[in-house]
Amino acid sequence: MSKDIILKAENISKQYRLGQVGTGTLSHDINRWWHQIRGKENPYLKIGEINDRSTKGSSDYVWALQDINFEVERGEVLGIIGKNGAGKSTLLKILSKVTAPTTGSIKSRGRIASLLEVGTGFNGEMTGRENIFLNGAILGMTKKEITSKLAEIIEFSGCERYIDTPVKRYSSGMTVRLAFAVAAFLEPEILVIDEVLAVGDAEFQKKAIGKMQDISKGEGRTVLFVSHNMAAVKSLCTRGIVMEHGKVVFDGGIDQSIQRYLSTKNNNIGLIDRKDRLGTGNVKIIDVKIQDYEKIMTGSNMIIELFYKTVVENSRINEFGLSIWDYKENRIISLSSTFKDQLNDISESGVILCEIPNMPLVKGTYKLNCFVSSIFGLEDYIENVQEFDVEDSDIFGTGKTIDPEWGMIIVEHNWSKKDVTKN
Numbered sequence: 001m002s003k004d005i006i007l008k009a010e011n012i013s014k015q016y017r018l019g020q021v022g023t024g025t026l027s028h029d030i031n032r033w034w035h036q037i038r039g040k041e042n043p044y045l046k047i048g049e050i051n052d053r054s055t056k057g058s059s060d061y062v063w064a065l066q067d068i069n070f071e072v073e074r075g076e077v078l079g080i081i082g083k084n085g086a087g088k089s090t091l092l093k094i095l096s097k098v099t100a101p102t103t104g105s106i107k108s109r110g111r112i113a114s115l116l117e118v119g120t121g122f123n124g125e126m127t128g129r130e131n132i133f134l135n136g137a138i139l140g141m142t143k144k145e146i147t148s149k150l151a152e153i154i155e156f157s158g159c160e161r162y163i164d165t166p167v168k169r170y171s172s173g174m175t176v177r178l179a180f181a182v183a184a185f186l187e188p189e190i191l192v193i194d195e196v197l198a199v200g201d202a203e204f205q206k207k208a209i210g211k212m213q214d215i216s217k218g219e220g221r222t223v224l225f226v227s228h229n230m231a232a233v234k235s236l237c238t239r240g241i242v243m244e245h246g247k248v249v250f251d252g253g254i255d256q257s258i259q260r261y262l263s264t265k266n267n268n269i270g271l272i273d274r275k276d277r278l279g280t281g282n283v284k285i286i287d288v289k290i291q292d293y294e295k296i297m298t299g300s301n302m303i304i305e306l307f308y309k310t311v312v313e314n315s316r317i318n319e320f321g322l323s324i325w326d327y328k329e330n331r332i333i334s335l336s337s338t339f340k341d342q343l344n345d346i347s348e349s350g351v352i353l354c355e356i357p358n359m360p361l362v363k364g365t366y367k368l369n370c371f372v373s374s375i376f377g378l379e380d381y382i383e384n385v386q387e388f389d390v391e392d393s394d395i396f397g398t399g400k401t402i403d404p405e406w407g408m409i410i411v412e413h414n415w416s417k418k419d420v421t422k423n
Contacts, residue, residue: 004074005109006222007095007190012068012104014090014246015061064090065246068104074189075220077212079227079237079254081261086243088226089194092116095224096192110189111139115179124168128159128178131167135182149185156207157181177204184211191215192224206405209236230258230365231326231404258365274382282312283372283379288386296388298363298402298410299395302356308372308380310348317346319373322354324366332361332408360411362404363392 065087072078080088093099095106096114114121121138122131132153136146154160157178159170167175183191191212209232215221216238227233233240233254240257242250250260272286287307296302306320320343324333335354337343343352366388371381392401395410402410 003071005071006074007072007109007224008107009068009070009091009095010105010107012065012091012094012101012106013063014065014087014094014099015063015102063246065094065101068248070241070248070251072190072222072224074222075216076239077216077223077225077237079225079233079240079257080243081226081228081230081233081240081257082243085245087246088243089116090246091243092192092194092224092226108190111187112190112192113139113183113186113188114192115176115183116192116194122167122175122179125166127166128157128163128170129154131178132182135179136186139186139188141186146186149187153178153181153185156185156211158204173204180208180211184208184215187219188221190222190224194226195228205232212236230261234258234365271382271385276383278381279371279378280376281380282315282376283308283310283317283374285370285372285380285382285385288368288370290386290388296359297391297393298359298361299393300359302359304354304356304368304386306352306354306370306372308349308352313348315348315379316375317372317379318375319343319371320352320354321371321373323369324361325369326364326366326408330408332366358412359390360409361390362402362406362408362410363390364404364408365389 068091080091082088090099092114093116094101095108096112096116097106098114098116121135123134126134129150132150133143133146136149137143154163157174157180159174159178162170162174167178170178180193183193193212212223212225213236216223223236225233225237237254240250240252240254240261241248242257242261250257252260271288272284285306285308287305289305289307290296291303291305304322306322308317308320310317319336319338321334321336323331323335325331335356337352337354346352367384368386368388369381369383370385372379394401
């Protein structure tokens with residue numbers, strides 16, 4: 001059975017000259033032109049460095065993307081994940097034809113609708129209604145087609161009261177609501193969405209993800225989705241590609257893609273070698289492990305092991321701490337050994353255990369930050385020392401699981417009726 005390929009990227013690369021607008025200097029442009037008329041390769045394709053924003057380079061040229069190749073089938077939902085600066089947004093701009101690749105080509109079948117930045121393609125002086133027709137026309141829709149979808153777009157956006165108000169007066173949340181509604185309802189064959197949905201509130205994000213699922217599963221259209229919210233990526237996407245420094249380092253199932261992304265977030269550097277830490281460094285956390293890592297469930301006991309060593313003698317350690325965060329960078333839980341005064345006479349090096357009875361978190365992906373302090377102040381603080389998934393369970397013994405939309409934390413609670421005696 002042959003594949004129904006709707007989008008194909010072949011050898012896509014994108015080069016930028018740092019600190020410049022356009023291609024650079026006149027001499028560089030003449031040099032390019034001279035090589036072109038002689039039938040030779042652009043000389044500046046041979047130079048440049050990978051796009052690592054954390055290091056200072058020696059070249060004026062940087063490769064935002066290098067040799068990107070992948071195919072997308074009709075009806076597939078492809079998640080594109082990676083750290084900030086990995087090249088995700090640049091890739092989407094090329095796929096959307098907002099910018100051209102330096103080398104390579106994009107082949108697509110059908111209309112592409114893009115939602116890359118809040119307000120992209122909107123004219124601030126025009127009303128919301130006028131912008132719907134403008135964006136529809138850009139997508140190649142006729143006025144009749146746009147009119148037939150107008151009521152659905154306005155209703156979904158939740159901006160009906162302001163639909164005849166200039167868009168420049170909209171909040172960022174209102175703008176992205178309307179932009180998403182236009183992109184989703186004007187029936188493009190390919191829908192390209194960057195991180196912009198994070199601007200909307202929780203209710204809209206849920207609606208948007210539900211609409212994208214309807215688009216892909218119910219209507220057979222294709223979605224390319226970029227997000228740092230791993231829970232949204234996992235629930236929506238059927239396949240993922242992981243990007244690092246402008247290159248695709250993994251292409252496969254969404255679960256495997258997320259696992260690869262999480263395992264490379266710190267470039268596989270051991271905790272002791274991590275440089276992105278705070279504190280005096282007199283005491284260092286050298287490893288963090290979660291017991292029974294593969295079986296963390298809502299309501300189960302979770303035990304975290306902190307391995308530490310003293311670099312400078314007599315550091316007088318007096319506190320260990322952990323915090324649990326979600327992938328929207330929200331702090332969910334903070335834990336400290338000082339809350340219960342359970343650690344006394346702490347040795348210079350060793351292992352500290354932190355147990356969380358009846359894990360209260362709902363199903364999702366979380367990460368741990370940790371620290372150690374002494375009487376002299378903060379000794380060591382490291383972010384994202386470990387990632388873990390929590391699976392739902394029948395915590396109340398009623399055969400029911402709790403959906404994350406109800407909140408992040410589950411607490412024991414009871415209901416009863418109060419007898420009211422009439423006088």
